Amino acid sequence: MAAPKVAVVGAGVIGLSTALCIVETCPSCSVTVLSDQFSPNTTSDVAAGMLIPHTYPGTPIHVQKQWFKETFAYLFAISNSAEASEAGIHLVSGLKATGVQMYTRKVADLWDLHSEYNVVVNCAGIGAHQLVGDEKLFPVRGQVLKVHAPWVKNFIRDGDGLTYIYPGIHRVTLGGTREKESWSLSPDPGTTKDIFDRCCSLEPSLRGAQDIKEKVGLRPSRQCVRLQREVLSQGGVKLLVVHNYGHGAGGFSVHRGTAKEAARLVGECIAALQGSSSRAKL
Numbered sequence: 001m002a003a004p005k006v007a008v009v010g011a012g013v014i015g016l017s018t019a020l021c022i023v024e025t026c027p028s029c030s031v032t033v034l035s036d037q038f039s040p041n042t043t044s045d046v047a048a049g050m051l052i053p054h055t056y057p058g059t060p061i062h063v064q065k066q067w068f069k070e071t072f073a074y075l076f077a078i079s080n081s082a083e084a085s086e087a088g089i090h091l092v093s094g095l096k097a098t099g100v101q102m103y104t105r106k107v108a109d110l111w112d113l114h115s116e117y118n119v120v121v122n123c124a125g126i127g128a129h130q131l132v133g134d135e136k137l138f139p140v141r142g143q144v145l146k147v148h149a150p151w152v153k154n155f156i157r158d159g160d161g162l163t164y165i166y167p168g169i170h171r172v173t174l175g176g177t178r179e180k181e182s183w184s185l186s187p188d189p190g191t192t193k194d195i196f197d198r199c200c201s202l203e204p205s206l207r208g209a210q211d212i213k214e215k216v217g218l219r220p221s222r223q224c225v226r227l228q229r230e231v232l233s234q235g236g237v238k239l240l241v242v243h244n245y246g247h248g249a250g251g252f253s254v255h256r257g258t259a260k261e262a263a264r265l266v267g268e269c270i271a272a273l274q275g276s277s278s279r280a281k282l
């Protein structure tokens with residue numbers, strides 16, 4: 001069988017980390033990322049990117065712990081490496097260096113990819129609601145402010161985590177909101193004022209923050225992350241699919257662990273394809 005062709009749909013933290021893990025575990029694969037949006041226009045760009053354990057009630061706790069531990073160990077190693085200062089762009093630059101191709105493309109139906117790719121990996125985040133008609137997936141809208149306040153060096157988070165101040169490399173993220181089933185991507189001015197006031201009451205120096213930008217993201221929420229294989233079939237033709245979406249409020253916190261598992265499932269798909277192609281030759 002020629003080099004297996006794998007398409008990853010989605011270029012948020014889940015799609016990019018999954019593409020990287022596939023390249024690492026299956027170097028003979030040709031990997032392409034297809035996405036209608038890339039950074040800085042994904043939900044992943046809105047997140048503060050804190051590693052905080054979030055619970056997925058439909059996923060066994062030991063599995064969640066494993067995903068979190070693998071992600072923590074991976075990021076901790078990067079933070080202690082020479083690449084620490086450019087860690088924010090590590091995923092994209094790392095993928096380009098490994099030959100992964102990236103195309104802007106909105107995929108209306110996974111089946112549309114069956115003639116071009118052997119395996120398709122669905123990392124579409126909230127987009128999976130429409131892409132695969134998953135009614136169990138719902139948005140939890142989050143509005144934040146990204147501000148210039150370089151003097152803020154420590155994070156502050158209130159008791160229930162609704163109000164937070166997270167300094168990043170370039171900007172400070174002020175949050176936030178959690179609005180279940182809201183699909184609106186437009187920032188609400190009243191919410192902006194409310195977030196700013198809440199954060200200033202925790203850190204009054206933020207009144208001097210500059211260049212305040214409003215951002216909205218839809219957390220792709222589900223009882224459990226959908227991390228499984230599926231075989232699509234039409235008229236006797238098959239397409240092997242691996243789903244990896246539905247990370248809700250914790251995509252950053254478990255991205256490496258779920259990407260490794262998705263890459264393992266891609267490996268199973270390729271082994272099945274190689275088995276069937278060698279049987280066909282006999």
Ligand SMILES: Cc1cc2nc3c(=O)[nH]c(=O)nc-3n(C[C@H](O)[C@H](O)[C@H](O)COP(=O)(O)OP(=O)(O)OC[C@H]3O[C@@H](n4cnc5c(N)ncnc54)[C@H](O)[C@@H]3O)c2cc1C
Binds near residue numbers: 036042048142
């Ligand atoms: C305000 C806020 C704060 C957050 N803070 C944190 C935090 O501190 N820590 C944490 O762990 N998590 C946090 N999260 C959650 C985290 O952002 C998400 O879990 C994570 O970004 C999900 O990543 P994703 O790659 O699945 O989705 P996305 O980043 O949305 O990426 C999905 C990709 O799929 C593409 N796509 C969708 N449909 C199609 C289609 N039909 N065809 C082609 N491409 C398609 C999109 O263009 C996009 O590139 C936060 C979220 C929000 C909103």
